[in-house]
Amino acid sequence: xxxxxxxxxxxxxxxxxxxxxxxxxxxxxxxxxxxxxxxxxxxxxxxxxxxxxxxxxxxxxxxxxxxxxxxxxxxxxxxxxxxxxxxxxxxxxxxxxxxxxxxxxxxxxxxxxxxxxxxxxxxxxxxxxxxxxxxxxxxxxxxxxxxxxxxxxxxxxxxxxxxxxxxxxxxxxxxxxxxxxxxxxxxxxxxxxxxxxxxxxxxxxxxxxxxxxxxxxxxxxxxxxxxxxxxxxxxxxxxxxxxxxxxxxxxxxxxxxxxxxxxxxxxxxxxxxxxxxxxxxxxxxxxxxxxxxxxxxxxxxxxxxxxxxxxxxxxxxxxxxxxxxxxxxxxxxxxxxxxxxxxxxxxxxxxxxxxxxxxxxxxxxxxxxxxxxxxxxxxxxxxxx
Amino acid sequence: xxxxxxxxxxxxxxxxxxxxxxxxxxxxxxxxxxxxxxxxxxxxxxxxxxxxxxxxxxxxxxxxxxxxxxxxxxxxxxxxxxxxxxxxxxxxxxxxxxxxxxxxxxxxxxxxxxxxxxxxxxxxxxxxxxxxxxxxxxxxxxxxxxxxxxxxxxxxxxxxxxxxxxxxxxxxxxxxxxxxxxxxxxxxxxxxxxxxxxxxxxxxxxxxxxxxxxxxxxxxxxxxxxxxxxxxxxxxxxxxxxxxxxxxxxxxxxxxxxxxxxxxxxxxxxxxxxxxxxxxxxxxxxxxxxxxxxxxxxxxxxxxxxxxxxxxxxxxxxxxxxxxxxxxxxxxxxxxxxxxxxxxxxxxxxxxxxxxxxxxxxxxxxxxxxxxxxxxxxxxxxxxxxxxxxxxxxxxxxxxxxxxxxxxxxxxxxxxxxxxxxxxxxxxxxxxxxxxxxxxxxxxxxx
Numbered sequence: 001x002x003x004x005x006x007x008x009x010x011x012x013x014x015x016x017x018x019x020x021x022x023x024x025x026x027x028x029x030x031x032x033x034x035x036x037x038x039x040x041x042x043x044x045x046x047x048x049x050x051x052x053x054x055x056x057x058x059x060x061x062x063x064x065x066x067x068x069x070x071x072x073x074x075x076x077x078x079x080x081x082x083x084x085x086x087x088x089x090x091x092x093x094x095x096x097x098x099x100x101x102x103x104x105x106x107x108x109x110x111x112x113x114x115x116x117x118x119x120x121x122x123x124x125x126x127x128x129x130x131x132x133x134x135x136x137x138x139x140x141x142x143x144x145x146x147x148x149x150x151x152x153x154x155x156x157x158x159x160x161x162x163x164x165x166x167x168x169x170x171x172x173x174x175x176x177x178x179x180x181x182x183x184x185x186x187x188x189x190x191x192x193x194x195x196x197x198x199x200x201x202x203x204x205x206x207x208x209x210x211x212x213x214x215x216x217x218x219x220x221x222x223x224x225x226x227x228x229x230x231x232x233x234x235x236x237x238x239x240x241x242x243x244x245x246x247x248x249x250x251x252x253x254x255x256x257x258x259x260x261x262x263x264x265x266x267x268x269x270x271x272x273x274x275x276x277x278x279x280x281x282x283x284x285x286x287x288x289x290x291x292x293x294x295x296x297x298x299x300x301x302x303x304x305x306x307x308x309x310x311x312x313x314x315x316x317x318x319x320x321x322x323x324x325x326x327x328x329x330x331x332x333x334x335x336x337x338x339x340x341x342x343x344x345x346x347x348x349x350x351x352x353x354x355x356x357x358x359x360x361x362x363x364x365x366x367x368x369x370x371x372x373x374x375x376x377x378x379x380x381x382x383x384x385x
Numbered sequence: 386x387x388x389x390x391x392x393x394x395x396x397x398x399x400x401x402x403x404x405x406x407x408x409x410x411x412x413x414x415x416x417x418x419x420x421x422x423x424x425x426x427x428x429x430x431x432x433x434x435x436x437x438x439x440x441x442x443x444x445x446x447x448x449x450x451x452x453x454x455x456x457x458x459x460x461x462x463x464x465x466x467x468x469x470x471x472x473x474x475x476x477x478x479x480x481x482x483x484x485x486x487x488x489x490x491x492x493x494x495x496x497x498x499x500x501x502x503x504x505x506x507x508x509x510x511x512x513x514x515x516x517x518x519x520x521x522x523x524x525x526x527x528x529x530x531x532x533x534x535x536x537x538x539x540x541x542x543x544x545x546x547x548x549x550x551x552x553x554x555x556x557x558x559x560x561x562x563x564x565x566x567x568x569x570x571x572x573x574x575x576x577x578x579x580x581x582x583x584x585x586x587x588x589x590x591x592x593x594x595x596x597x598x599x600x601x602x603x604x605x606x607x608x609x610x611x612x613x614x615x616x617x618x619x620x621x622x623x624x625x626x627x628x629x630x631x632x633x634x635x636x637x638x639x640x641x642x643x644x645x646x647x648x649x650x651x652x653x654x655x656x657x658x659x660x661x662x663x664x665x666x667x668x669x670x671x672x673x674x675x676x677x678x679x680x681x682x683x684x685x686x687x688x689x690x691x692x693x694x695x696x697x698x699x700x701x702x703x704x705x706x707x708x709x710x711x712x713x714x715x716x717x718x719x720x721x722x723x724x725x726x727x728x729x730x731x732x733x734x735x736x737x738x739x740x741x742x743x744x745x746x747x748x749x750x751x752x753x754x755x756x757x758x759x760x761x762x763x764x765x766x767x768x769x770x771x772x773x774x775x776x777x778x779x780x781x782x783x784x785x786x787x788x789x790x791x792x793x794x795x796x797x798x799x800x801x802x803x804x805x806x807x808x809x810x811x812x813x814x815x816x817x818x819x820x821x822x823x824x825x826x827x828x829x830x831x832x
Contacts, residue, residue: 036523082422084828086445086544147421190424190442197423217442217545273550274743279557303542304534313541313548314555314742318438320545326439331432333550 003057010233014066017232022072023134029069043068053226053301054233054248067232074232075138077130077171078181081164082191082200083144087182090218090303131171139231140175141224142168145184145191145200165206172207177231179212180204181224183320186213186243193326204244212237213244215296217320222301223249243323245295254291254317257299260284270314278314288333289316296321391813400827402820403671404813411816413800414807416792421663421673424832428782433459433774434551434750436782440770441545443784444829446491448544449483449536450763451784454770456480456549457759462774463551465755468748475740476553478732479539481634482566483548484761485729486536489573490529491764492688492722493581495824497525500715501604503818504611510814521580521604528576535569535729538562551750553743560738567733574726580604582723589723593698595706598716605719612712621711621819623806627690628679628790630655630769631762634728635695639760641684642693645701652760654680655769657785661794673831676793676801677769677785683801685709686766686790687824689717697724711806711822718824751777763787765824786829792820 027035033043047065051058078088130138146165172178180186180203191200204211214223227246230238238246255261263269264283271277271286285292291299294317302309311317319329329336387406403415424443428436440455441448460470501522506512533543539556540546548556558566574586582589583603592598599606612618627642630652641650657677663670676683684690689709692700699720703713754777759770766787773780793801800808803823810816 036520082420084442084445084448084544086442086448089445089544145422190427190439191422193427193439195426197426198421200422218445272745273555274553274741274745278555278743304537305530307534307537308541310541310547313539313546314557315541315547315550318547326427330435332438332547333432333434 003059007060007063010060010063013233013235014063014070017070017073017235020073023075029072050222050226050229053222053297054230063233064229067229070232071228074228075130075134076141076228077127077138077175078141078143079164079168079171081142081144081146081168081185082198083182083184083189085143086218087143087184087224090221090224127167127171131174135174137176138174139228140171140178141181142171142178142185142203143181145189145198146203146206147191147198148201148205168203168206172203172209175209177212177237178203178207178209179214179224179227181214182219183215183217183325186215186245187323187325189217190326192324210237211244212240212246214249215243215245215321215323216298219321220298220301220303223297241295245321249297250295250321252295252297254294254296254299254311257297258291258311259299260311273314284311284314284316286335287316288318288331288335290319290322290325290329290332290336291317293329293336294319294322294325389813391817400825402816404807404816409811411807411810413797414804414816415661415671416674416794416803416820417672418674418827418831419672420827421831425782425784428779431779432750433462433753433772433777433779436770436772436779437549438547440782440784441547443786443832444826445544446826447487447763447765447768447829449487449540449546450761450768451770452546452549453480453484454759454761454763454768455772456551457761458757458770458772459551459759459774461757461759462753462755462772463746463748463757465757466748466753468746470552470746471744472553473740473742473744475737476742478736479554479556479558479742480549482729482732482736483536483540483546484763485725485732486532486543488688488764489722489725489729490532491824492718492725493525493532493573493577494529496581496608496715496719496722497522497604499821499824500608503821504608504615507615507814507818508611524576524580528573531569531572531576535566535573538566538569550743552746553741555743557742558736558738563733563736563738567730570726570730570733574730577723577726581719586723586727589699589720590727593702595699595703595716598699605716608715608719609712612715615815617711617715617815617818617822618707619710620810620815621714621806621822622708623685623802624683625709626682626684626802627693627709628684628686628767629691629694629762630686630767631760633691633695633762635691635697635724640694641679642690645693645704647694647696650679652758652769655785656681657783657789658793661796672794674792674794674827675785675789676795677789678793683793683795683799683805684790685802686787687714687717688721688764688766689714690766691762692717692721711819714822749777753777765826766790784832786826786832788823788826788830791823792825792830 044065048061051061051064146168148165183189185203188200188202191198214227238248241247241250260281260283264285268282269277269286270282270284273287298309318332319325388403390401390403401417403417404411405413428439436455437452440451443451463470537543539558540548548554578585581604583601599609625644628650630639639650639652641648657675659665659675661670662672662675700717703716707713754775756773761768768787769785771783792803795801795804803820806819807816
């Protein structure tokens with residue numbers, strides 16, 4: 001779609017959304033920001049950043065700002081399953097806290113177990129009434145893998161003794177959009193790693209409705225907030241890849257945007273942690289970086305207010321936004337090409353990898369490109385275009 | 386006898402508190418955790434270095450603590466196998482900076498996002514506020530972010546940074562990273578001085594009387610006033626026994642304190658109890674949380690324990706007045722936060738960048754066999770990792786987290802620290818607050 005047409009369509013959608021009543025008659029986001037000392041200029045700068053992140057032209061910045069202002073029309077329910085709370089923590093560390101956390105407050109987080117004051121019966125009541133009150137309108141965000149209950153190790157939440165699986169199912173039924181936040185709810189996560197003692201499952205296995213996966217351990221705060229804003233802007237699911245990950249965030253490999261990429265291409269590798277290459281910031285592939293196999297935007301967006309990310313701190317990517325990475329990507333400190341497995345020739349792949357070296361990696365890259373092509377075909381049916 | 390069951394929110398994960406009442410008083414309390422993930426099982430048969438990526442995922446709040454405990458355990462394996470790894474002072478300091486950042490952020494967040502809203506709810510039961518609505522909490526949120534940004538310069542990200550390795554750390558910070566990190570820390574210190582303590586850090590750290598803290602207009606003194614109003618200076622007392630097994634710059638070696646007497650402690654006397662868990666008995670058990678004990682008794686771990694064994698004068702004065710009541714426990718986190726800020730600034734200012742970050746072990750990791758233990762003082766108390774390795778592969782991995790010390794499941798004859806603190810209370814609201822004063826973490830407790 002041409003930019004001008006798209007702009008017009010989104011502007012229409014936002015002006016329609018504006019007609020909806022606000023969920024809570026509280027201060028507008030503009031008033032809130034003013035109160036916290038955030039200028040309009042800062043806000044527009046932030047909106048420009050988010051626009052670029054979602055791969056929209058910079059002329060869409062005013063629309064993004066308007067979308068952020070309309071977040072108070074959007075109820076959100078956030079459920080915790082089997083997890084480490086790291087994704088909530090990541091969310092709380094949102095970039096430009098002064099703006100994103102305000103927006104999250106504004107969004108009207110109807111239910112969040114770590115953040116809300118209610119507890120006990122009251123908390124359970126809050127969840128039930130939020131589901132009832134905003135039926136078909138709320139955004140559901142689920143953090144954590146879901147123990148499927150076929151063993152005795154299940155997750156029971158609340159005084160009613162409901163299992164996590166039951167509450168996730170119930171909340172999914174009347175949600176307008178469902179986001180699986182983090183690798184755990186997207187793909188099962190660490191608890192689903194072999195031997196998966198609790199039979200943990202991804203959210204998509206629990207519900208029949210489409211689930212947008214936002215994997216990462218944790219996903220960056222920007223990917224979480226970006227998805228909400230995308231939903232407000234477009235009102236539909238974003239373009240997704242083969243694993244139902246939004247393409248705007250997971251369309252490229254870590255490797256493609258990595259600051260150490262030049263060293264990879266030049267064949268300059270860290271051979272061992274602490275060597276001269278490590279000091280010079282050489283490529284970490286040989287000490288186990290999984291960047292070439294991992295689709296995410298960490299290398300561009302980074303973490304903790306754009307401060308840093310694992311590769312910048314001298315450690316390879318562990319591939320945390322790929323399905324089953326705990327089992328497939330390990331050992332984390334060795335190159336995947338060296339992984340010892342039995343072939344028909346009985347040698348294991350490591351021998352070949354030593355000889356062929358980077359050539360093997362190129363072959364992998366071809367495989368990955370094929371995967372991306374499949375993703376493009378599969379995802380195209382789901383786009384808003 | 387009446388039994389009530391309540392789900393506890395605003396902690397890490399979920400817990401249920403089941404209270405037995407007799408004559409309108411709590412006669413016994415069961416703290417139930419239903420969220421089992423089985424990380425110890427998942428760790429088995431994996432390459433030992435993978436533990437550095439896996440164990441941080443036990444907890445989204447204490448991920449660096451787990452990574453560091455794990456690396457200590459691996460380094461202990463090397464030591465037991467005959468190779469003493471040399472870890473440079475720079476690497477040690479970077480590990481401590483990361484660990485301190487985790488504690489500082491946890492203490493600020495816990496005080497502003499849990500304790501203050503809870504106290505307000507106790508005063509006004511109709512209050513259902515959102516933690517981000519108040520201006521003060523907004524500033525607190527900013528301070529938390531700056532703290533983690535400070536550590537992200539070294540650790541890459543928070544939570545779940547990958548930066549430690551057996552033999553040092555992977556990062557090689559530049560002078561500009563240090564300066565930027567110092568800038569972040571200064572912002573946190575400014576917030577704490579203005580909002581948290583209402584005075585300069587030096588001033589607070591020089592105090593030895595509770596009255597000096599209580600007089601300053603600040604979030605801390607406001608919290609103390611509120612707690613005094615609701616009687617938390619007398620409620621929530623437990624055994625008055627404290628344990629700190631991990632090292633700290635404030636004291637030397639593993640120590641325990643019974644009331645105010647400090648004695649040396651040894652990690653070999655620690656054992657885990659499976660009593661009342663689903664692991665021991667599927668039908669009679671009621672929780673997935675194990676209990677940790679020292680010489681078959683329950684000991685309190687955490688900031689209060691650390692400051693008591695360090696004979697910190699201000700804490701000692703609070704203890705003299707209020708014993709180990711909920712109020713002392715809350716104040717301990719605030720006071721420890723001030724010490725950590727001071728210490729971290731000192732570490733950052735004196736970090737020698739010339740030293741190596743990592744010195745590779747001579748022994749090939751695939752040939753490493755033996756066992757090792759790593760102990761670290763995490764935000765909530767002593768954290769123990771115990772690993773057995775064969776030919777570089779994990780045979781077994783045992784994790785004892787801080788909350789299982791404090792929130793174990795004893796019985797009426799031998800209640801755990803938190804259970805003892807709850808017995809005798811008259812109201813659920815107060816029981817809830819006292820349980821939270823231990824800084825409950827259900828995700829790490831049940832792994």
